[in-house]
Structures are given as structure tokens and as C-alpha cells.
Amino acid sequence: MAVFTPVSENDAHELLARYTLGELVSLRGITAGIENTNFFLTTTHGEYVLTIFEVLTAQQLPFYIELMHHLAQHHIPVPQPQTLRSGERLTALHGKPCVIVTRLGGGYEPAPSPAHCALAGATLAQAHLAGQSFEIKQANLRGLPWWKRTVPLLLPFLSAEQSELIQRTLADQTRFAAGSIYRQLPFGPAHCDLFRDNVLFDGTFEMPRMGGFIDFYFAGQDTWLFDVAVSVNDWCIEQTTGVFDAEKLNAWLQAYASVRPFTEAEQHAWPILLQAAALRFWVSRLYDYFLPRPAQTLKPHDPRHFERILRERYKMVAIALP
Numbered sequence: 063m064a065v066f067t068p069v070s071e072n073d074a075h076e077l078l079a080r081y082t083l084g085e086l087v088s089l090r091g092i093t094a095g096i097e098n099t100n101f102f103l104t105t106t107h108g109e110y111v112l113t114i115f116e117v118l119t120a121q122q123l124p125f126y127i128e129l130m131h132h133l134a135q136h137h138i139p140v141p142q143p144q145t146l147r148s149g150e151r152l153t154a155l156h157g158k159p160c161v162i163v164t165r166l167g168g169g170y171e172p173a174p175s176p177a178h179c180a181l182a183g184a185t186l187a188q189a190h191l192a193g194q195s196f197e198i199k200q201a202n203l204r205g206l207p208w209w210k211r212t213v214p215l216l217l218p219f220l221s222a223e224q225s226e227l228i229q230r231t232l233a234d235q236t237r238f239a240a241g242s243i244y245r246q247l248p249f250g251p252a253h254c255d256l257f258r259d260n261v262l263f264d265g266t267f268e269m270p271r272m273g274g275f276i277d278f279y280f281a282g283q284d285t286w287l288f289d290v291a292v293s294v295n296d297w298c299i300e301q302t303t304g305v306f307d308a309e310k311l312n313a314w315l316q317a318y319a320s321v322r323p324f325t326e327a328e329q330h331a332w333p334i335l336l337q338a339a340a341l342r343f344w345v346s347r348l349y350d351y352f353l354p355r356p357a358q359t360l361k362p363h364d365p366r367h368f369e370r371i372l373r374e375r376y377k378m379v380a381i382a383l384p
């Protein structure tokens with residue numbers, strides 16, 4: 063259950079008085095998710111999601127909220143943050159920052175087909191292009207500096223073999239980030255966590271329609287290719303082995319490239335960015351597993367899944383983008 067901060071009907075009435083979103087009809091806690099407290103909020107004007115931020119601070123949040131606003135203004139299907147009477151889009155409840163966004167239609171697809179992969183790929187490319195004109199800058203807070211800080215904390219919990227792999231990968235990534243190919247990679251606002259549970263689909267399984275992208279709270283400035291690598295490492299794999307499913311991978315990458323073709327530098331960087339994306343989630347899952355935060359009450363995700371994926375990606379040295 064991911065309701066860390068309870069919200070009473072009175073709280074909701076008081077909160078809604080700060081907006082022009084009509085009167086409260088219902089408020090229901092959402093059980094999915096491990097980062098924030100989420101509620102489906104229905105008012106006389108429509109359906110929304112209320113998110114209370116348990117970890118992110120009011121200083122970090124404008125990047126995410128304004129990025130969603132910017133993308134929505136550019137017709138990318140993402141939740142639209144609602145504007146308060148005061149003109150701001152961020153407010154607070156029980157001393158914690160919170161936001162109300164539009165509720166998107168559809169549901170997430172646990173077993174995506176190549177058609178779902180293609181929709182996700184094309185929409186991510188559109189989001190990257192639309193994000194170019196976004197002016198607030200904030201790094202991916204789960205990027206290389208965070209990996210460097212976090213890996214030493216994890217070493218006491220790892221086997222010799224795991225320690226060797228994690229340290230070797232970190233050294234490879236550090237070297238790559240200092241090199242000339244890295245500097246040539248196109249970058250900008252990136253979602254950085256576009257797993258299948260963060261994309262909603264409408265329509266039928268056979269003929270899916272994009273509902274939209276949610277959960278922008280790991281977004282940041284990063285290379286666009288890192289965002290693609292994070293995504294395909296989740297969308298286009300055999301779930302038990304981490305091996306790529308060629309049909310899904312092709313569908314995803316072709317659809318992305320049809321909107322935003324890959325560059326030559328990206329071709330060179332592809333194998334190492336697939337490793338970077340696997341490392342990112344191996345590290346965060348290990349961290350959540352061995353060093354859980356006090357507020358984190360849910361079962362952590364399995365870190366071994368991303369250890370397997372990382373080992374698989376090291377086997378793939380000659381892999382081409384479309």
C-alpha cells in the first residue's frame with residue numbers, strides 16, 4: 063500500500079479550495095507505486111491524480127512539474143499539472159509538497175506486443191524533441207555521480223563476483239563519460255524511468271492506442287540514448303533471462319528512429335549505454351533492498367533481475383541501432 067500520508071475529506075476540501083477544479087466527489091488511495099503517495103481524485107469538473115511527494119523536495123520538484131506542463135502544452139500525452147488560484151502548480155499538504163494532475167485514460171500493459179513497443183518508442187522520440195525548448199535544467203539525480211556515491215555503500219553486501227562486476231561497470235562508465243563520443247550524444251530532458259508500468263494504453267490489446275506517459279519523478283537532463291536504453295531494457299526482453307526479444311526491440315527502435323533518427327555517435331555509444339541503463343537500476347534496486355528508507359514499506363524490486371541484464375549486455379558488443 064503506497065499511501066504514506068493519509069488525506070481526510072476535510073483535507074481534500076481545503077486543498078480543492080486553492081484551485082478552480084470544482085467540488086470534491088471522491089478520493090481513493092492508489093496502491094501501486096513505491097515513491098509517492100497517490101490518490102485518484104474526482105471532482106465535479108473531472109478526474110485527477112493527487113500526488114504527495116515523500117522524498118523529492120520543493121526545490122527539485124519544479125523541474126518535473128513544469129516539464130510535464132511543457133510537454134502537455136506540446137501535445138505529448140502526459141498528465142497536465144493543474145494551476146492553483148495563486149498561479150503556481152505546486153502546493154503542500156501536511157507539510158509535504160503536492161500536485162494535482164489530470165488522470166490519463168487506459169492502463170499499463172504488463173506483456174507488451176511489438177505494437178505497444180512501437181507506440182512507446184515513437185512517443186518517447188516526440189517527447190525528446192518537444193523537450194528541447196524546455197528551459198529549466200536539472201540533472202538526472204540517478205546518474206553517474208549518484209552511482210559513484212552509492213556503489214561503495216553497497217559493496218559490503220555483495221559477493222566478490224558481484225563487486226567485481228559493479229566496480230568494473232562503474233569504471234567503464236566513468237571512462238566513457240569523460241570521452242569524446244559521450245560529448246557528441248544528443249541530450250535534453252529525459253524521462254529516465256520509462257518502464258512499461260509508466261505508460262498507459264487505451265484501445266484493445268490487438269489495436270492499442272497511446273494513453274500517455276506517467277511518473278516523471280526520475281526525469282532529468284541526460285542523453286536521449288540513455289532514456290532509450292532504460293526503456294528497451296524493460297520493454298523488449300525475455301522477462302526471465304533479460305535477453306532481448308528481437309521483434310520487440312526492432313519495433314521499439316524503428317518507431318523511435320522514424321521520429322528522431324539516431325546519430326553516428328549514438329551508434330558507437332549503444333552497447334555501453336545499455337550497460338549504463340542496467341547498472342542504474344541494479345544500483346537503485348540494491349540500495350532499496352539493503353538500505354531501505356524509513357518511509358519505504360513496500361517489497362523492494364528484485365535487484366538480481368538487473369544484474370542478469372547487465373551480464374547479458376556485456377555479451378553484446380556488436381549491436382546496431384536502426
Ligand SMILES: Nc1ncnc2c1ncn2[C@@H]1O[C@H](COP(=O)(O)OP(=O)(O)OP(=O)(O)O)[C@@H](O)[C@H]1O
Nearest residue numbers: 092094095096097098100111141164165166276277
Ligand atoms: N496521471 C495519471 N493518470 C492515470 N493513472 C495514474 C496517473 N498517475 C498515476 N497513476 C496510477 O497510479 C499508479 C502509481 O503512480 P506512479 O507510478 O506515479 O507512483 P510512484 O509511487 O511514483 O511509483 P513508482 O514505484 O513507479 O516510482 C500508476 O501505476 C497508475 O496506475
Ligand SMILES: N[C@@H](CCO)C(=O)O
Nearest residue numbers: 255257343346347363
Ligand atoms: N522502475 C524502477 C522503480 C522506480 O520507478 C524499477 O523497476 O526499479
